[in-house]
Amino acid sequence: MRIDRSADWANPVPPVRREVLSATPEADEGRPPLLFVPGYGHGAWLFAEHWLEHAAGRGFPAHAVSLRGHGRSGTAPGTGLRAYVHDVVQVAAGLPRQAVLVGHGAGALVVSHALARYAAKAAVLVSPVLGGWGTLGMALRRNPVGTIPALAGAPLRVGRRQLFGRELPDEQARAYASRVRFTSRRAQFQLITHRAPEPPAGDPPVLVVGSQQDGIVSQAALTRAARRYGSAPLLFPGMGHDLMLDTRWREPIDAIVDWLEKD
Amino acid sequence: MPSSTDFDSVNRPVYDRGDNTVCVIGAGVSGLAAVKNLKEHGFGVDCYERETTIGGAWNWRNDRSPMFASTHLNTSRPTSEFPDFPMPDDWPDYPHHSHFLSYLERYADHFDLRPHVWFGSEVVSVEAADEDGRWDVTTQSTGRAGSTRTHRYLAVVVANGHNWAPRMPRIEGMDEFRGKVIHASAYKDPAELRGRKVLVVGGGNTGCDIAVEAGQQAVKAWHSTRRGYWYVPKYLLGRPSDQVNMRVAGLPLRLRQWLHRRVSAVAIGEPMSFGLPKPDHLPWESHPVVNSALLDRIGHGDITPVPDVARFHRTEVELSDGSTIEPDLVVLATGYEPRFEFLHPTLTGSGPDNRPHLLLHAFAPQHPTLAVAGLIQPDAGLGLMVHWQTVIFARWLRLRAADPARAEKVWQRLHAESGKQLSQGKLTDVPRHWFEVGYKKYLKELQRLLDETEVPA
Numbered sequence: 227m228r229i230d231r232s233a234d235w236a237n238p239v240p241p242v243r244r245e246v247l248s249a250t251p252e253a254d255e256g257r258p259p260l261l262f263v264p265g266y267g268h269g270a271w272l273f274a275e276h277w278l279e280h281a282a283g284r285g286f287p288a289h290a291v292s293l294r295g296h297g298r299s300g301t302a303p304g305t306g307l308r309a310y311v312h313d314v315v316q317v318a319a320g321l322p323r324q325a326v327l328v329g330h331g332a333g334a335l336v337v338s339h340a341l342a343r344y345a346a347k348a349a350v351l352v353s354p355v356l357g358g359w360g361t362l363g364m365a366l367r368r369n370p371v372g373t374i375p376a377l378a379g380a381p382l383r384v385g386r387r388q389l390f391g392r393e394l395p396d397e398q399a400r401a402y403a404s405r406v407r408f409t410s411r412r413a414q415f416q417l418i419t420h421r422a423p424e425p426p427a428g429d430p431p432v433l434v435v436g437s438q439q440d441g442i443v444s445q446a447a448l449t450r451a452a453r454r455y456g457s458a459p460l461l462f463p464g465m466g467h468d469l470m471l472d473t474r475w476r477e478p479i480d481a482i483v484d485w486l487e488k489d
Numbered sequence: 490m491p492s493s494t495d496f497d498s499v500n501r502p503v504y505d506r507g508d509n510t511v512c513v514i515g516a517g518v519s520g521l522a523a524v525k526n527l528k529e530h531g532f533g534v535d536c537y538e539r540e541t542t543i544g545g546a547w548n549w550r551n552d553r554s555p556m557f558a559s560t561h562l563n564t565s566r567p568t569s570e571f572p573d574f575p576m577p578d579d580w581p582d583y584p585h586h587s588h589f590l591s592y593l594e595r596y597a598d599h600f601d602l603r604p605h606v607w608f609g610s611e612v613v614s615v616e617a618a619d620e621d622g623r624w625d626v627t628t629q630s631t632g633r634a635g636s637t638r639t640h641r642y643l644a645v646v647v648a649n650g651h652n653w654a655p656r657m658p659r660i661e662g663m664d665e666f667r668g669k670v671i672h673a674s675a676y677k678d679p680a681e682l683r684g685r686k687v688l689v690v691g692g693g694n695t696g697c698d699i700a701v702e703a704g705q706q707a708v709k710a711w712h713s714t715r716r717g718y719w720y721v722p723k724y725l726l727g728r729p730s731d732q733v734n735m736r737v738a739g740l741p742l743r744l745r746q747w748l749h750r751r752v753s754a755v756a757i758g759e760p761m762s763f764g765l766p767k768p769d770h771l772p773w774e775s776h777p778v779v780n781s782a783l784l785d786r787i788g789h790g791d792i793t794p795v796p797d798v799a800r801f802h803r804t805e806v807e808l809s810d811g812s813t814i815e816p817d818l819v820v821l822a823t824g825y826e827p828r829f830e831f832l833h834p835t836l837t838g839s840g841p842d843n844r845p846h847l848l849l850h851a852f853a854p855q856h857p858t859l860a861v862a863g864l865i866q867p868d869a870g871l872g873l874m875v876h877w878q879t880v881i882f883a884r885w886l887r888l889r890a891a892d893p894a895r896a897e898k899v900w901q902r903l904h905a906e907s908g909k910q911l912s913q914g915k916l917t918d919v920p921r922h923w924f925e926v927g928y929k930k931y932l933k934e935l936q937r938l939l940d941e942t943e944v945p946a
C-alpha cells in the first residue's frame with residue numbers, strides 16, 4: 227500500500243454524469259447494497275436484464291453503473307483504467323451504506339483496483355478478466371481474428387460464442403452481442419500494461435465466480451484470481467462468459483447472495 | 490494497588506470492557522476515522538462525545554466550534570477527504586463547512602459508526618489501570634452534572650481536537666480598554682462587524698479570513714500581524730494551489746521555494762510590496778496562509794495593515810511603532826491551545842509550557858496503548874493524515890498481541906528517531922508551529938510505520 231499519491235491528488239479525474247440503474251427491495255432489511263460493474267464494452271443494462279431485480283427480490287438493494295464512455299454515462303478525455311476506477315469508487319461512496327462491489331469481466335479488474343480506494347464491505351469478481359499477458363494469450367488462442375487488429379489499436383472484437391453458453395438462443399445471443407461496443411483504446415492497452423492492484427483497503431472478503439466453459443477466462447485464470455484473495459473459485463459448468471445473460475443466470479446470482487448472507 | 494479489577498483506587502466500580510475494546514475520545518474528523526479503522530481491524534470501540542452530534546469543529550452548531558458562517562476548507566478535496574471514502578467529485582475544490590459536515594455525516598452512516606458513539610458524555614479522566622497498559626476511562630454527562638462511570642479499555646485514542654481552547658494573549662491594558670474584545674472562536678457572522686471599527690489581530694489563516702470580512706463589512710478595518718507570511722492564493726495556474734504544490738512536491742525544497750517566489754512575484758507580488766512585514770522564513774517552510782482576497786482588500790484600501798499591538802488604553806490601541814488607532818471591536822485570531830485536562834501531563838510528555846511531545850505527533854512516548862489522533866497541522870488536509878494515523882494504531886495494537894518481539898523493535902526504532910524534524914523547514918519555536926508537518930515528510934514516516942506493523946494473515 228503506497229500512501230503518498232501526490233501525482234494522483236495533483237491531477238484529479240474529471241467528473242462525468244454516470245448512469246446508475248437500480249432495483250431496491252420492498253422493505254429495507256439493512257442489507258449492504260450491491261454495486262455491479264460491467265466489463266469493457268458493456269453498460270449497466272447488462273445487469274438490468276435479470277440480476278438487479280433478482281438481488282433486490284432477495285433483500286439486497288442492487289445498483290449497476292455504466293463506466294464513463296459506456297451506456298448512458300458521459301464521456302471525458304483521457305479515459306482509462308484510472309478514470310473507470312474513479313467512477314466505481316464515486317458511485318460506491320455515494321451509496322447510503324458500505325457496499326459490496328461486483329465486477330464482471332474487465333469490470334472485475336476495475337473492482338480489484340477500486341478496492342484500494344474504497345473500503346468495501348466485500349467484493350465478487352465474476353468471470354474476471356484481470357489482464358496481463360495470460361489474458362492476451364487466451365484471447366489470441368480463442369479469437370485471433372478479433373484480437374490481432376486490437377493489438378494495433380483497433381477496437382477489440384469479441385465473438386458471440388465466447389460470451390454466451392450453448393443454451394442461449396442464437397437470436398438472443400446476437401441481440402446481446404450487438405449491444406457490446408468498445409470505447410477506450412487506452413483502457414484496452416491497460417488490460418495488459420496496468421500495474422498489479424494495491425492491497426484492498428480494510429481487507430474485505432473476495433469471492434471469485436466463473437465457468438470452465440468461459441470463452442475468455444480460462445479455469446487456470448479463475449483459480450489464480452481466487453488464490454490472490456486466499457480462496458477457490460466457485461464454478462458453474464456449461465455457462466459462457468456473460469453469466470448474467472445466460473439461460474441459467476439464476477444460479478450464480480443466488481450463489482453470490484447465499485455467500486453474502488453467510489457473513 | 491487495588492486488589493480487584495472491579496474497583497479503582499477510590500473504590501468506584503470499574504466496568505471491564507474486555508481485552509479487545511478500545512476507547513475513542515471525540516467524534517470529529519479524527520475520532521470518526523479512529524472508530525471506523527479500529528472497527529475494521531476487528532476491535533470493539535466505544536467513542537465518547539461531549540456534544541450531541543458528530544463533526545466536532547465542522548459542526549458549527551457545536552458550542553465550541555471555531556467555524557464562522559463563511560468558512561470553507563482551505564485545503565482542497567483530495568487530501569482533506571479520507572483516502573478510502575472520497576467526497577463527491579462534483580463538489581467544489583474547497584467545500585463550505587456545511588458541505589464538509591455532511592461528508593462526515595455520510596461517512597458515519599456509510600460505515601455505521603453512530604452506534605459506537607455515546608453522545609453527551611464527556612471524558613473526565615483517563616488513568617493507567619494495570620501493568621498490561623489498560624486504561625480506566627471515567628465519563629460524566631456533559632456539563633459535569635450527575636454521577637461518573639468508569640470503564641476499562643485495552644487502549645485509548647484521544648481525538649479531542651486542538652482548535653477549541655482559545656489562546657488569549659496577555660496584552661498590557663486589555664482590562665481597561667472600553668471597546669469589545671473577542672477571540673476569533675466567538676466570531677460567527679459578518680453582521681457582527683457591520684458599522685464597526687474593527688482591529689483583527691493575527692496573521693494566520695483565520696486572522697486573514699476575518700480581516701477580509703472586516704474589509705467588506707466594517708467602517709474601518711485594521712489587520713495587525715507580528716510576523717511576515719507568504720500568502721498562497723487558492724488557485725495557481727487554474728488549479729487549487731495545494732495540488733500545484735503536490736505536482737512539484739518531488740523537487741528539492743530549495744527549488745520549490747525559488748519557484749514559488751518567482752510565480753507569486755509575477756502573479757501577485759511579494760508581501761512587502763503591500764506594506765506587510767517581510768517573512769522570516771521561506772515559502773512552504775511553515776503552514777501556508779491560503780488567501781486570495783487579502784492583498785486585494787489591502788490594495789483597495791479596505792484593510793490597513795498595522796504592526797504588532799503594544800498595549801491597550803481606555804479608548805485606543807497603541808501599536809509597536811508608537812502610533813495609535815481607535816477600534817471599537819478587537820478580534821483576536823491568536824490561535825488555540827492544545828488541552829488534555831483528562832490526562833496527566835506526563836502521559837503526553839508535556840512540559841511546563843504545555844507542549845506535548847509525542848512520537849510522530851501521535852503516540853504517547855511511555856505508553857504504547859495510548860495515541861493522540863489529529864494533533865498535527867499539515868500543509869495539506871487532515872483527513873488523509875488522520876486516516877493513516879489511526880490505521881497504524883490499529884495495526885500496532887494487533888502487532889503487539891501477535892508478535893511482541895517485533896513490536897518491541899518497532900517501538901525502539903520510533904524512540905531512537907524521536908528527534909526527527911517533521912516540518913518542511915526549520916521553524917521559529919512559537920506555539921503556532923508546534924504541530925506543523927510537511928505532508929510529504931510525514932507520510933513517509935507513516936508509510937514506514939505502516940509497513941513495519943503489517944501482521945501476516
Ligand SMILES: Cc1cc2nc3c(=O)[nH]c(=O)nc-3n(C[C@H](O)[C@H](O)[C@H](O)COP(=O)(O)OP(=O)(O)OC[C@H]3O[C@@H](n4cnc5c(N)ncnc54)[C@H](O)[C@@H]3O)c2cc1C
Nearest residue numbers: 515517518519539545546562563564611612649650863871
Ligand atoms: C477556521 C478553521 C479552518 C480549518 N480549515 C481546515 C481545512 O481547510 N482543512 C483541514 O484539514 N483542516 C482544517 N482545520 C483544522 C480542523 O481542526 C480539522 O480539520 C478537524 O476539525 C480536526 O478534527 P478533530 O477530530 O481532530 O478535532 P475536532 O473537530 O475539534 O473534534 C474533537 C471532538 O472531540 C470532542 N471532545 C473534546 N473533548 C472531549 C472530552 N473530554 N470528552 C468527550 N468528547 C470530547 C469535541 O466535542 C469534538 O466533537 C481548520 C480549523 C479551523 C479552526
